[in-house]
Ligand SMILES: Cc1cc2nc3c(=O)[nH]c(=O)nc-3n(C[C@H](O)[C@H](O)[C@H](O)COP(=O)(O)OP(=O)(O)OC[C@H]3O[C@@H](n4cnc5c(N)ncnc54)[C@H](O)[C@@H]3O)c2cc1C
């Protein structure tokens with residue numbers, strides 16, 4: 001079972017994220033870049049599939065030079081190989097463009113299964129996984145919380161409103177994973193040393209037979225025009241009531257008179 | 263000149279940070295309150311390779327360097343200083359001397375067990391009458407057939423209650439002072455070694471600090487570590503690395519105090535606004551941040567020097583001196599920023615305050631560090 | 642390209658879900674601004690009175706697509722059907738509800754028809770003739786404005802509870818067009834849908850959400866919140882620690898790695914207010930917080946904060962609500 005995992009490098013959301021004064025983006029200075037949280041789960045799931053069924057795990061990333069570190073993290077967790085697509089022409093690409101690039105990259109690899117995170121915690125788009133499935137012409141399931149493979153068929157579960165869907169999906173397929181699917185392992189120090197010795201294959205658009213006009217800024221159907229800090233919520237009233245009864249009364253009164261939900 | 267960490271160093275830092283944040287931080291104050299040894303966390307650290315960072319892969323270690331070690335130490339200490347102390351003793355004071363001075367059979371016997379965290383080690387230098395003046399130690403060792411027989415009392419031994427390996431310094435020749443001292447590897451099961459009183463301390467409450475009694479303790483002849491009479495050299499070179507680790511521990515404690523203070527200052531409102539808007543608070547935070555950065559740079563430089571195989575005695579002392587005083591400063595300011603809440607056990611700065619103090623004392627007090635630094639300049 | 646605004650309906654048992662009405666409400670406004678029609682698209686089997694109801698909520702036209710393979714959602718069948726009619730009729734904007742199926746389908750549909758797609762949409766407007774969308778990013782520390790390029794079709798996956806629902810007017814009718822389609826057997830098979838048997842209002846649609854955090858100390862104490870929620874007709878949610886500790890299932894979770902909710906009132910009980918939690922609920926109209934720590938960051942965003950022990954206050958609050966309701 002050869003598994004390809006798509007990974008993205010994102011800023012750690014534990015830190016403050018500030019909008020640049022010109023509104024053209026976020027301040028990148030001083031950000032701590034990490035492997036996207038959901039992608040850790042995707043890499044973990046791929047490793048578990050390999051542990052159970054044999055095969056290889058290849059991680060693929062489309063991103064700037066610094067993003068090699070996300071690939072290195074995945075290698076340190078135990079992935080076998082890594083491919084990094086970087087090309088200045090990808091500046092301003094939209095998610096469909098990125099998905100196209102991933103699809104062309106993955107076509108060059110051996111795969112029975114493609115995993116992505118449910119979303120990337122920077123832009124929260126959750127577009128790349130399903131779009132990638134479309135470009136590869138494969139069945140998909142998004143936000144899966146369980147994966148069992150036997151006889152070339154995957155049984156997956158996904159949370160839907162009010163329930164859990166159980167699906168049977170023939171492989172190869174593309175799945176995006178929910179965080180409840182597993183508990184990712186930490187990259188170990190020996191793993192980091194091993195990862196250091198592995199070569200990361202770097203490709204540009206030309207290696208994939210793609211033109212900037214097909215996937216870059218020119219091809220983008222959506223374009224970020226502005227970034228703003230969120231509207232500040234006014235802090236309201238904080239009270240320390242004399243008794244629980246008084247606290248309860250204040251809240252009930254608020255629900256009735258201000259929020260009008262009673 | 264390049265201040266950027268290498269990719270693998272950043273990964274070590276990130277992995278240690280993630281582990282510390284998710285696995286250690288949530289339980290740190292409980293470990294402290296219950297004086298409980300974090301056995302499970304130590305197992306987790308061992309799985310990551312952090313119990314034998316600089317032990318080569320052939321001996322079951324991670325095969326990394328001092329820079330990786332201090333980066334990890336800072337992260338662990340930011341979450342729990344006790345855990346950092348446990349880690350530091352195993353890495354710097356036990357694995358390191360065995361690696362540097364041990365025979366091949368000794369390395370094969372001890373390092374894989376220690377690096378895998380299956381067992382941990384401790385370091386027995388201090389005695390009731392020999393603290394800063396360690397060379398005045400009185401524990402004796404004499405050869406009797408195929409065994410060394412050790413007699414004496416060690417105090418303040420971190421990890422002793424849990425340890426399997428004890429690095430013991432004893433006087434094997436009648437000469438006074440540094441010259442007659444030898445180092446030994448003693449196992450818990452060797453006859454005549456026992457752990458005495460477990461100290462009740464101000465801080466580092468999740469790690470044990472114990473008395474170790476040696477009463478006609480017999481260890482195999484081959485368990486001498488290094489050459490006979492070379493023990494004090496082993497002790498001192500071990501301490502160079504150890505002090506770098508303690509410096510990193512201090513940086514971690516200081517950073518914890520800073521991070522908590524920044525978050526609190528933003529949230530706590532008095533006189534109608536967050537206290538972060540008062541300049542008096544801003545200055546404290548600026549001073550903390552500046553000193554912490556300087557302490558970290560000194561620490562990384564000392565680690566880097568040691569990785570280059572260069573002499574770093576004075577640099578290690580400077581790092582330890584400055585970082586430990588920074589930890590104390592930052593914890594002190596932290597408590598002040600928290601006001602009354604800083605004095606209450608519901609908030610962690612109170613623990614940082616208690617934990618910070620030890621970094622100015624063990625592995626050479628601040629006075630001794632100044633002495634080492636000055637001696638380097640004046641000798 | 643066209644100027645119609647489409648709303649892909651989310652429905653159950655022949656009735657539109659609330660989010661469909663919200664999309665129709667906003668869709669009406671955008672269609673009028675663009676000078677196009679508001680078209681509701683209903684996929685399912687059977688649809689019963691749904692097309693008519695959609696007309697009552699203001700759709701000018703309804704595309705009604707019934708097929709046995711559309712009985713339950715499947716990526717392949719939905720994408721196949723929707724891409725076919727989108728290509729054929731070229732709407733300007735397609736609004737998709739941000740539900741499990743909407744998020745699964747929309748990006749794939751966009752890729753198939755070559756449309757720009759924006760998810761997590763909280764605002765939509767036209768500026769200088771171009772459609773703009775606003776969405777939260779970076780744990781809601783940033784709001785991004787996205788501009789759609791070209792004439793469409795544009796896809797917008799819209800969050801629940803951000804737009805006011807359309808009003809129902811009996812007698813208002815839409816042109817219902819029954820669209821005949823060929824739907825291949827999907828490769829993916831839905832084996833079953835296990836319903837999480839909890840009689841409660843859907844979290845994302847609820848007017849009031851009562852949410853519990855680590856301060857609840859254990860699964861049994863969520864009963865306190867259930868009792869309060871029952872009185873308020875509210876849904877119950879949680880921060881992440883109760884999920885991680887196994888007190889409540891993952892579909893309770895609100896925040897960066899959970900759901901995004903924007904109820905009229907969000908009652909945070911024993912929740913400190915970490916940024917990752919705020920990311921999922923700070924779009925609420927009012928926030929009420931009960932926390933024993935006067936410095937808890939949740940109080941920075943609360944419309945009303947009450948400092949105190951939740952175990953004492955919540956039962957009293959339930960009683961008080963019951964009393965006020967009895968008074969009428
Ligand atoms: C929690 C804890 C854990 C420890 N862990 C270990 C361990 O694992 N292994 C181990 O061997 N030891 C350990 N120690 C012992 C520690 O290293 C010693 O306490 C330390 O070296 C100081 O020795 P002392 O306590 O005897 O103080 P003293 O040496 O008696 O010092 C008292 C004071 O006199 C000052 N002073 C002494 N000499 C001079 C001088 N020449 N010039 C100026 N000032 C001087 C000191 O700086 C200090 O202020 C630990 C101690 C503690 C509290």
Ligand SMILES: Cc1cc2nc3c(=O)[nH]c(=O)nc-3n(C[C@H](O)[C@H](O)[C@H](O)COP(=O)(O)OP(=O)(O)OC[C@H]3O[C@@H](n4cnc5c(N)ncnc54)[C@H](O)[C@@H]3O)c2cc1C
Pocket residue numbers: 037853854855856857879880881882883894895896897898899900910911912913914915916917918921931932933934937949950951952
């Ligand atoms: C990548 C990532 C993603 C995350 N995603 C999410 C997410 O989606 N959603 C989420 O919620 N978190 C998320 N988190 C976790 C988040 O950082 C916080 O840890 C979490 O929100 C804290 O939950 P809490 O407020 O319930 O617990 P705590 O922070 O522990 O707060 C508990 C609160 O209860 C109060 N309390 C305790 N007892 C009582 C009492 N008797 N009466 C009144 N008050 C009491 C305390 O004062 C305290 O304020 C994420 C973290 C990461 C790193």
